[in-house]
Amino acid sequence: VPPVKAIASALTIGSGGSVGREGPMGQIGAGVGSIISSILKLDPRSKRIAIAAGLGAGIGTIFKAPLGGALFGMEVLYKRDFEVEALVPAFIASVVGYSIYGAYSGWRPLFFVPQTYFQNPLELLFYTILGVVCAVTSIVYVQLLHRFRSLFKSLRIPRIAKPAIGGLIVGIVGIFVPQIVEGGYVWIKYLLNGEASSWFDNAFLMAIMAMIVIFLLKMIVTSITIGSGGSGGIFTPTIAVGATIGMLLGEIFARAFPMIIFDRESFLISFTIVGMMAFFGGISKCPLAAMIMVSEITGDYGLLLPAMLTTALAYILTGDYTMYSEQVETKADSPAHVGEYMIHLLRMLKVRNAMRTRYPTISPTISLRDAAEIMRMHGVRAVPVVEDSRLV
DSSP states (O other): OHHHHHHHHHHHHHTTOSOBSHHHHHHHHHHHHHHHHHHTTOOHHHHHHHHHHHHHHHHHHHTTOHHHHHHHHHHTTBSSOOOGGGHHHHHHHHHHHHHHHHHHHOSSOSSOOOOOOOOOGGGHHHHHHHHHHHHHHHHHHHHHHHHHHHHHHHOOSOTTHHHHHHHHHHHHHHHHOGGGSSSSHHHHHHHHTTSTHHHHHHOHHHHHHHHHHHHHHHHHHHHHHHHTTOOOBSHHHHHHHHHHHHHHHHHHHHHHOTTTOOOHHHHHHHHHHHHHHHHHHHHHTOHHHHHHHHHHHHTOOTTHHHHHHHHHHHHHHTTTOOSOTTOBSSGGGSTTTHHHHHHHHHHHOOHHHHOOSSOOOBOTTSOHHHHHHHHHHHTOSOOOBEETTEEO
């Protein structure tokens, strides 16, 4: 899988598909972990840890976010839980991967922005609204992803034609709105550099409409790329949508409340970054990893306080909606862990807590039909046959 995934993803991303690099890199890392564990003949538990560590290391390496990547590898498997056993191995694997990749590509964050800090508690009201808007938009995004996946799956055409159709649609849309093409790195840099904010100075209402069109179309073309069979990740397009929402709301709040927001430029950067965290944290069910990863790829840790509020709200309000359809609620719901919970439960439970003191019995003289009726009435699958208080 890893070599094929790398080639397919390079083709999808290189041709302008609206996907990112983290999904393929995560799968490649997980595949490497699986291969190594097979060579070393590891037991199933150790193999599971190696796969989770490889997943986290792959994502942490490609995004130059070793801590966030390691946390993502533990957090993404569940909606409400962590694969805690993989924590230390994922840390070590991420450090190794990041060090090698950094020596090749440099050590600067992906998106270098001026250091920003949260300084005004009154702004928390604006961040609360941002969290709610991100949550609502996330639910729409998830619905679009599932609908387009189902739509392309239902088409009665050769499978190899589906990615071609998806690519054609994305290409046509990209002719008219080039900001939605590819994963979103260029667009995110454009937002963080403050270049998009000049739109609002020239024509405020037109800029608002343009931003709404861009983030709506970005969600649609990403859903089409993924749903049609394009190979790629969803992290980068997702944070691009979150960044657009953050910039849009930031501009509206900065102009509506100048008596509260004194430093407009810093506020816009802050809102753009926190929008990235909240949108991805809510839709992926990985709030902790989202905050750390975005902090690492922007080189800015000064916004963790408002990010905690905004991301938590998005995570709570999105409920069970997630863009990862294979996620389960907790480790107890995972087939990989169900045996562990069962053994622990059986060790604690006493026979006296499970047994019945008034259990049905039957006589050897009754008919099989009557015996079956007694078992059905009492909800049991077997009954003792007793005669004169003696087990027959």
